[in-house]
Amino acid sequence: MTKFEIRGVRADVLIGADEREEILKGVDLTINSGETHAIMGPNGSGKSTLAYAVAGHPKYEITAGEVLLDGENVLEMSVDERARAGLFLAMQYPVEVPGVSMSNFLRSSVTAVRGEAPKLRQFSKELQGTMKDLSIESSFAARGVNEGFSGGEKKRHEILQLELLKPKMAILDETDSGLDVDALKVVSEGINRAKANTDVGIMLITHYTRILNYVKPDFVHVFADGRIAESGGPELADQLENEGYERFVKAGA
Numbered sequence: 001m002t003k004f005e006i007r008g009v010r011a012d013v014l015i016g017a018d019e020r021e022e023i024l025k026g027v028d029l030t031i032n033s034g035e036t037h038a039i040m041g042p043n044g045s046g047k048s049t050l051a052y053a054v055a056g057h058p059k060y061e062i063t064a065g066e067v068l069l070d071g072e073n074v075l076e077m078s079v080d081e082r083a084r085a086g087l088f089l090a091m092q093y094p095v096e097v098p099g100v101s102m103s104n105f106l107r108s109s110v111t112a113v114r115g116e117a118p119k120l121r122q123f124s125k126e127l128q129g130t131m132k133d134l135s136i137e138s139s140f141a142a143r144g145v146n147e148g149f150s151g152g153e154k155k156r157h158e159i160l161q162l163e164l165l166k167p168k169m170a171i172l173d174e175t176d177s178g179l180d181v182d183a184l185k186v187v188s189e190g191i192n193r194a195k196a197n198t199d200v201g202i203m204l205i206t207h208y209t210r211i212l213n214y215v216k217p218d219f220v221h222v223f224a225d226g227r228i229a230e231s232g233g234p235e236l237a238d239q240l241e242n243e244g245y246e247r248f249v250k251a252g253a
């Protein structure tokens, strides 16, 4: 049983040498293993900032509060330590590493997280099988990391990592953005396999309710102006689908 806790987190985005702006204004959220929490909200409300701040992105500084994984202070861990502790943050992985093949990169990631190198043949089999499940063509394994990947390929790659690394907690930011319906189904099935095969807790950040037709959330939170404005069950997503975010957006904002 894993518990991921975000407590009273405030964070600034660092804009210039001495310019900063507070974006997160006190975020509280607890996710237990096996639970899927959808974080929904208007554009610019700070959803990605929450993901980046927890990931330790250098452009964001947490000024108050804490983030705990089974009681361990995530904010004191290096990016590698966060991964080894079982935290999956899609955006922590390199954007583009030409010259390093996907299969080598993924095997190194799996080795780092599991603490021992998987046998090459066994890993190749696992990789090819998972790629097939995600409708990723087999030549992908020989390509450079994220080299010339399309938007859809990046999203599939993200879920490929999720399935291979088997984290305790995963933060997925806009996994659905830019995907056509077929790709959305494939990616959603991957998330659902990870949920079925492991006890992963998921923070699913999304602007649109569309993905929630495929990945069923246990809880839905509305993010507005840097904090969680309302929490509920799946019915809250249906309500947002019908009413939009209007009542959560400040007049004049």
Ligand code: ADP
Binding pocket: 013, 014, 015, 023, 041, 042, 043, 044, 045, 046, 047, 048, 049, 050, 059
């Ligand atoms: P969301 O993901 O909900 O659309 P973001 O977290 O991306 O929202 O952005 C929240 C606010 O922080 C926005 O007003 C955005 O302009 C600002 N912001 C985020 N990142 C930066 C940045 N690197 N530089 C300047 N402003 C930023």
Ligand code: MG
Binding pocket: 047, 048, 049, 174
């Ligand atoms: Mg965003």
Ligand code: MG
Binding pocket: 034, 194, 195, 196, 197, 198, 199, 200
């Ligand atoms: Mg499960």
